[in-house]
Amino acid sequence: MTAETPKTAGVIDRALALRIRQRRIMQGLTQQQMAERIGVTYQQAHKYEQGVNRVSVSRLFDIAQALGVHPAELLTGLEPEAGALRETPAHRRLLQLAAAFAQLSAREQTAVLSMVRLMARATPDAPLGRSSPDGPV
Numbered sequence: 001m002t003a004e005t006p007k008t009a010g011v012i013d014r015a016l017a018l019r020i021r022q023r024r025i026m027q028g029l030t031q032q033q034m035a036e037r038i039g040v041t042y043q044q045a046h047k048y049e050q051g052v053n054r055v056s057v058s059r060l061f062d063i064a065q066a067l068g069v070h071p072a073e074l075l076t077g078l079e080p081e082a083g084a085l086r087e088t089p090a091h092r093r094l095l096q097l098a099a100a101f102a103q104l105s106a107r108e109q110t111a112v113l114s115m116v117r118l119m120a121r122a123t124p125d126a127p128l129g130r131s132s133p134d135g136p137v
Helices: 011-027 031-038 042-050 057-067 071-075 089-102 106-120
Strands: none
Touching: 011 042, 011 057, 011 071, 011 089, 031 042, 031 057, 057 071
């Protein structure tokens, strides 16, 4: 008896898809740019990110290389919880903010952080109180 691999994506596949999408957004890449980097159509890249199509090991290596990370970074800690496999608008804004923040100089990053802390009315050394990606951002 041979065990067949399901052709549809499972929960871990969808968690990987979300991680790939998050990483792409943090890198500031469009889905079209990602597709070109990994040698697939836009539609295929979209299906990978939505968890519609499973990502093969060889494609995972292509994706990791395109994102500038080791493949293990995309796989480490994939423990999807109920409700964790959806991206909220606030979560997407956080990813975009992280991507933009990473492009700033250290001096600019410090200034932005100070401004955000003032806006959040947080003390300089205290963690920001609204850490939930589902809350208002």
